[in-house]
Amino acid sequence: MPTDSLNALLEQQQALRSRIAYLEKERDFIKSLYSNMPQVLQSISKGALLGTLLDGFKIKLQAQLSSAYCLFLVCDKDCLQWRLQYTDGINDALLNSNSLLGVVPKALVTFAASPSCPKRHDSSIQNASGWDHWSSFIKKHAFTDVSMVSVSDGQGAIYLMLAFQREEHRLESELMTLALDAYSSWLSAVFEREKADYLLLEDSHRDPSTGLLRRYSFENSFGIVLKDARRHFLRAAVLSIKLLSNSTIKEEELKALADVMQETVRDNDLIAYFGERELVMGIRIQHLTDAEIVAAKLLKSLHSSAFSGNKLAHDGLSIGIAFYPEHSSLDTLYQAASMAANSLKNVSGYRIEFHGKYYKSSADFYSI
Incomplete structure (x- = not known):
């Protein structure tokens, strides 16, 4: 065999052995990795x-x-x-x-x-x-x-x-x-x-269509608010917000309403989606007027240009308000707020429950 051919063959064999050695190393490396x-x-x-x-x-x-x-x-x-x-x-x-x-x-x-x-x-x-x-x-x-x-x-x-x-x-x-x-x-x-x-x-705590708390998460979280209120002699309020529209609820309209509600309150206040046509707020307050300020602000926001084509906003909201410590539990707070909202007879606005009676404003609580 000519020398050149022999050298070429040796080079090929050497290259092959080097390649085999590398592949074996690569195999061992991958196997270990x-x-x-x-x-x-x-x-x-x-x-x-x-x-x-x-x-x-x-x-x-x-x-x-x-x-x-x-x-x-x-x-x-x-x-x-x-x-x-x-x-x-x-x-x-x-x-x-x-x-x-x-x-x-x-x-x-x-x-x-x-x-x-x-x-x-x-x-x-x-x-x-x-x-x-x-x-x-x-x-x-x-x-x-x-x-x-x-x-x-x-x-x-x-x-x-x-x-x-x-x-x-x-x-x-x-x-x-x-x-x-x-x-x-x-x-x-x-x-x-x-x-x-x-x-x-x-997802387990919030409704994906609104971004608001689910009912059980609201109840758990507001239970903590009530414990803090009892411990530090603070006030709290629950707002029952009923949608007056009888039309089929569009998810994007409900989401827009939920976003406005979240902008209306502070970050540590709670908002939940209780059912198809009701939302609930739980807020910490210092004065009785604080809750109706939130309700009035929410109703006013529905007239903004952002809601010009929103059927839910156009048909309005009935908002009922109840206070702690006048009611000592979430159940009684919610029932009182819901009844206050129902007292509006499907008219947009808000009513306040206070010691079993319904008022247009907290200023009327002590009027003769």
Whole structure:
């Protein structure tokens, strides 16, 4: 066999052996990376605590990238506040005298502020201007490369993992990418689970068509208001708001009305959707006039241009008002407020129940 052909054959065999060796390494890497995925997925599906899951991911990734040093960080969405998730004998050099993360490299800030590029690899970082703030840390440990991944939790925080490597132990880029993608997928799954838990909790407490509390959630929450009122000798009021329209209720019209109701009261006041044609408010008040001010404001808002084509607003509302401590429980408050609303005989306006009688205004309570 000619020498050239023999050399070519040897080169092909060498290339094949190298390729086989790499594929075997890649196989072992992937096998190790995903070896405990059933357990991880089960933990996520069961809603394990975020801290517990993050600790597990850290241990897993550090074991997977044994030749690299992994640094775990969290920052806010504006990339202004930074902290180390875990401290050790290596990264404590990055902390200031107050045990807080000091200056952050420009390259890291730029990366965190670019969610459209969730992975990045920087080489020759010992001499890179973007990493000069950590130059002493990088040179001390002879780091030459860093691979980064970022994941947003959807709540205003960004979780980052940095894998610092040395030239002589640098992992193939394809394998590092696999590890970064796995970490990103794990965290994303956890954050999606937390988001789902939150939405399920919200859906169980609020009516999706109005965004208002469901009846049982209103009852539980207003029960707390009454306990506070008894403890601190405060006043409260319940408003029964009945829709006078007999037409089929359109969801968008009801939502518009619910939005105005929420704008009318304070954030810590309660509004619920009790039934097809009734909504209920529970508000904290200082004076008896406070509740009728809210009712009058709500009725006035129905005449705004925003409700020009809203049938519910056009047909009006009957609002009944009852007070605590004149009534000692939510049941009696609601019954009194509902009867006050009914006393209007399907006429738009408000009436106040006070010691068994109905009044147009609290100013009439003590008139002779």
